[in-house]
Amino acid sequence: MTEQFPHTATASTAPGASLPEHAAVQLDVAAARERIDRVRANIAQVIEGKDEQIRLALVVLLGEGHLLVEDVPGVGKTVLAKSLAASIDASVNRIQFTPDLLPSDVTGVAIYDQNARKFEFQAGPVFANIVIGDEINRASPKTQSAFLECMEEHQVSVDGVTHALPNPFTVFATQNPSEMEGTYALPEAQRDRFMARMSMGYPSLAAELKMVERRDQGDPVTQLRPVVSAAEVRAMIQVARSVYLAPVLQRYIVELARATREHDDIRVGVSPRATLHLLRAVKANALIEGRDFVIPDDITSLARAVFAHRLVLNSRSVRGAIGTAEAARVMDQIVQQIPTPTSA
CATH class of the missing domain: 1.10.8.80 (Magnesium chelatase subunit I, C-Terminal domain)
Known part of the structure; x- marks a missing residue:
């Protein structure tokens, strides 16, 4: 099951205003840090008392890697990923992994067009700047392995044709502990594709009280707005490289x-x-x-x-x-x- 997260473009004068996909942004360390702080503060509106987890998520994003979040159900794994995704004006898809999910449901498939008399590639949900893989270890190992080429080479090969993934491209995958029913252990080769792994842990008393107050008024994730653009993220990645x-x-x-x-x-x-x-x-x-x-x-x-x-x-x-x-x-x-x- 896939889910898209459309973003509302902000005014051109607002922080994080939407920029064209091809737009180039030049940043120095101070400007990059200022934008990073924007994102951290935005996520902290939803994820209370988890500064280290937010920091690691940003490390993975700026380090051009992928993050594996493992913990028991209900502690905010998916909320963290969705909050980060909502803070960036970029394409975001969520994939809910289930035992019957097929590799082509993730990467896409070539469909024959009778009018054009040729195969046309229908891109799967992996074609997004940020892909949220929810409960990745509930899918079969075959479907999990469909991520391998995507995560390492930022491309998908279908029927001998290679399709490039968007830039930036980051996978935030969540999984339940392997002792829980209906889970499959991730292959070693797939674990090695994740730059980092972390757990969320239970919230503190104060953090859980704030969560209860906020959730009583609706889902706070839906109220988040992008504070940086995809072009700015690409520029921040360039600064990190240097x-x-x-x-x-x-x-x-x-x-x-x-x-x-x-x-x-x-x-x-x-x-x-x-x-x-x-x-x-x-x-x-x-x-x-x-x-x-x-x-x-x-x-x-x-x-x-x-x-x-x-x-x-x-x-x-x-x-x-x-x-x-x-x-x-x-x-x-x-x-x-x-x-x-x-x-x-």
Whole structure:
């Protein structure tokens, strides 16, 4: 099942005014930070007391990655994704994953046009700037795998023809814990495509009280309006790419990755793709903090979110929520063991 989120264009003088798809925007670090703060404040109107989760979602967006949000039902996984999507004047599609969903329901299909006497490609819901994959682990592994090419290469191949996906392109996927009924474990290859994984957790007492007050007056997500355009997001991504990462910190990232491949408790460590994901994530995090350079804290604060979900532990009995917690513990242990660079 798919759902589209049409946006209402704002006035040309308003923050986040809609710009043509081809429009180019030039930003510096300060201007990019100002727009990032707009988005954070917009999302915080709906997601109360989850600053770290909002920050990580923005890290993934600006790092050109994809985010996996895993937690029990009803804690705001989809609301976070929808709130971020509503804050950007860009194309957004939501896919509700179910056991009977087919790969072509996600990517699209070639249909024969009898009048034109040729096949015409009908794009699927994956053709959007932001794709919300709701309960991704309720679909069959075959349908889950339809995302692989999309997430890595930002393209879809159907009947030998390649179709490019929009720019920017980010998948925000939610999933319930694997112990719950009707779920399928994500293949290792698919988990490796996600830049980061996080959980939402239950809200604090104060945050839940505010949620009750707001929801009593309607759905606050529907009241959000875009505060940045897709063109501005592309410009922010360019600024994030240009953030300086010193050679000593590049080496530190590689040492963390290599340590996962040599740890006694880990059967399969992280891939070189994960190394590159962490590199892009720490640059995006530095930009969110208003810096044009990376510091060691950027790396240590993101290593678990970027690496832990990719680890395959030695013990076959460690699965589900226990396995997730154990992988995070092992990753934290590795971060503590590898000496942190004291200067760049």
